[in-house]
Amino acid sequence: MNRLAVLISGTGTNLQAIIDACESGALPDTRVVVVVSNRIAAYGLQRAKKHGIPTLYHPFKPYRDAGRTREEYDADLAAKLAPYRVDLVCLAGWMHVFTMAFLKHYPWRVINIHPALPGMFPGTHAIERAYEAYRRGEITHTGVMVHYAPDEGVDVGPVIVQREVPIYPEDTLETLEARIHEVEHVLYIEAIKKVLGLE
Numbered sequence: 001m002n003r004l005a006v007l008i009s010g011t012g013t014n015l016q017a018i019i020d021a022c023e024s025g026a027l028p029d030t031r032v033v034v035v036v037s038n039r040i041a042a043y044g045l046q047r048a049k050k051h052g053i054p055t056l057y058h059p060f061k062p063y064r065d066a067g068r069t070r071e072e073y074d075a076d077l078a079a080k081l082a083p084y085r086v087d088l089v090c091l092a093g094w095m096h097v098f099t100m101a102f103l104k105h106y107p108w109r110v111i112n113i114h115p116a117l118p119g120m121f122p123g124t125h126a127i128e129r130a131y132e133a134y135r136r137g138e139i140t141h142t143g144v145m146v147h148y149a150p151d152e153g154v155d156v157g158p159v160i161v162q163r164e165v166p167i168y169p170e171d172t173l174e175t176l177e178a179r180i181h182e183v184e185h186v187l188y189i190e191a192i193k194k195v196l197g198l199e
């Protein structure tokens with residue numbers, strides 16, 4: 001049995017796609033054993049509960065307020081996660097950049113999904129920035145990638161899978177976002193299969 005942790009900060013539609021793939025057998029012999037959020041209001045936490053998946057809430061604010069470091073926060077999360085004996089950590093809208101204090105516990109076992117092609121729009125608001133670049137005539141398409149997160153880089157790391165997503169003249173930001181999310185939900189499953197050798 002492959003044991004996944006999914007780390008979220010928001011809506012959790014990618015989390016939902018992963019849970020559904022585990023339940024349907026699209027991801028054979030695999031299940032989400034814990035969902036972690038750094039935001040209490042993250043809707044993804046409700047999704048996890050609906051499927052009977054344990055959740056961990058690990059906010060950074062108490063650390064910052066106490067003058068404690070990101071390394072301490074990361075080390076504590078690694079310790080909280082240890083009992084779940086996780087094979088793969090899937091970042092799915094997780095808005096926190098890990099230090100090695102977390103990453104050293106999961107070498108080549110942390111992967112991230114980003115709604116842009118490698119090197120294109122790292123960081124937040126990637127879809128919006130791609131849409132604006134298209135309107136300025138700078139790009140014709142954008143994309144989605146899933147990559148390893150081996151170090152402290154933001155939305156960089158060896159790419160596992162990537163897919164182009166076209167942008168059309170009649171697109172609004174909303175229609176482009178919807179098209180990208182659809183691709184994400186398929187691509188994340190492909191990436192997990194690849195990393196776990198399920199193909």
Ligand code: GRF
Pocket residue numbers: 008010011012013014015092093094113114115184
């Ligand atoms: C996705 O677009 C993902 O690529 C990015 O954050 C978003 C999370 O969406 N890293 P959701 O919470 O999975 O719906």
